[in-house]
Amino acid sequence: MFTATATQAPSFEEYAVVSWAMLYRSAYLLAGNHADAEDLAQQTLMKAHASWAKVSASDSVHAYVRRILTNTFLSSRRPKGRRLELLTDEVPEWGRAPGVAGSTAGMPGAxxxxxxxxxxxxxxxxxxxxxxxxxxxxxxxxxxxxxxxxxxxxxxxxxxxxxxxxxxxxxxxxxxxxxxxxxxxxx
CATH class of the missing domain: 1.10.10.10 (Winged helix-like DNA-binding domain superfamily/Winged helix DNA-binding domain)
Known part of the structure; x- marks a missing residue:
């Protein structure tokens, strides 16, 4: 999506607004529920913001942020006894996720x-x-x-x-x- 160049790197705010839906979707696929997905996407954006100069100078801002997201997910595993999860027999409603608007076409679960x-x-x-x-x-x-x-x-x-x-x-x-x-x- 975003590729940084020496002349035109996106601001953090621009990137965050445009990429939230994609980050949330990826976070949901990794975390498996909406609450953890929101937390994971927010943690990712916080980490990206903290080092935005380095992130925006990379060849691919999106690839850099995707790596932050994946590493945050893998490193944030808590012991199962302390992890709260919402257990449900229902399939998630992909088009109704908070912060994710639009069609479900092309979404996992379609x-x-x-x-x-x-x-x-x-x-x-x-x-x-x-x-x-x-x-x-x-x-x-x-x-x-x-x-x-x-x-x-x-x-x-x-x-x-x-x-x-x-x-x-x-x-x-x-x-x-x-x-x-x-x-x-x-x-």
């Missing part, structure tokens, strides 16, 4: 296939979830993911392999449970 897969993605460990979100929801290449996560392409490949293996196993179990349910009863 297809039934992605909505079936999403609960299983949420169960992945944070590093695996980050690789899956960056690769399949954000459409980044292995090299871009490696740069974002600060690791090698081999690490990205092996992490993606483990994540996809886990997702396949979870989907097989889910399909087996669906087939085993008696006719006439809803899941």
């Amino acid at each position: 297809s039934d296939e992605r909505m079936t897969l999403w609960p299983h993605v949420r169960q992945l460990p944070p590093q695996q979830r980050a690789v899956i979100v960056l690769r399949y929801y954000e459409q980044l290449s292995e090299a871009e993911i490696a740069d974002t996560l600060g690791c090698s392409r081999g690490t990205v490949k092996s992490t993606a392999h483990r994540a996809l293996k886990s997702l396949r196993a979870a989907l097989e179990v889910s399909d087996d449970q669906t087939r085993a349910e008696p006719d006439g009863k809803e899941a």
Whole structure:
């Protein structure tokens, strides 16, 4: 989105206004719920603001901020016993997220296939979830993911392999449970 040049770097305020929806969406995909997504996106913008001179001087402001977002998510894991989560059986309403306006076209969850897969993605460990979100929801290449996560392409490949293996196993179990349910009863 934003590429800094020597003559025209965006101000922090301009960047924050234009990129909030994208940051929130990515944060939601990583965090898995609206409250944590808002916190994560806000923390990311606070960190970007604190070092805006360095961020705006980078080759790609968006890539730099995406790395801040991903690293903040990965480093902010709290012990499960202390983490508050809103548990729900309902699918999130993508077009109604605070701060995110517009169509749901192109958003994760826009297809039934992605909505079936999403609960299983949420169960992945944070590093695996980050690789899956960056690769399949954000459409980044292995090299871009490696740069974002600060690791090698081999690490990205092996992490993606483990994540996809886990997702396949979870989907097989889910399909087996669906087939085993008696006719006439809803899941």
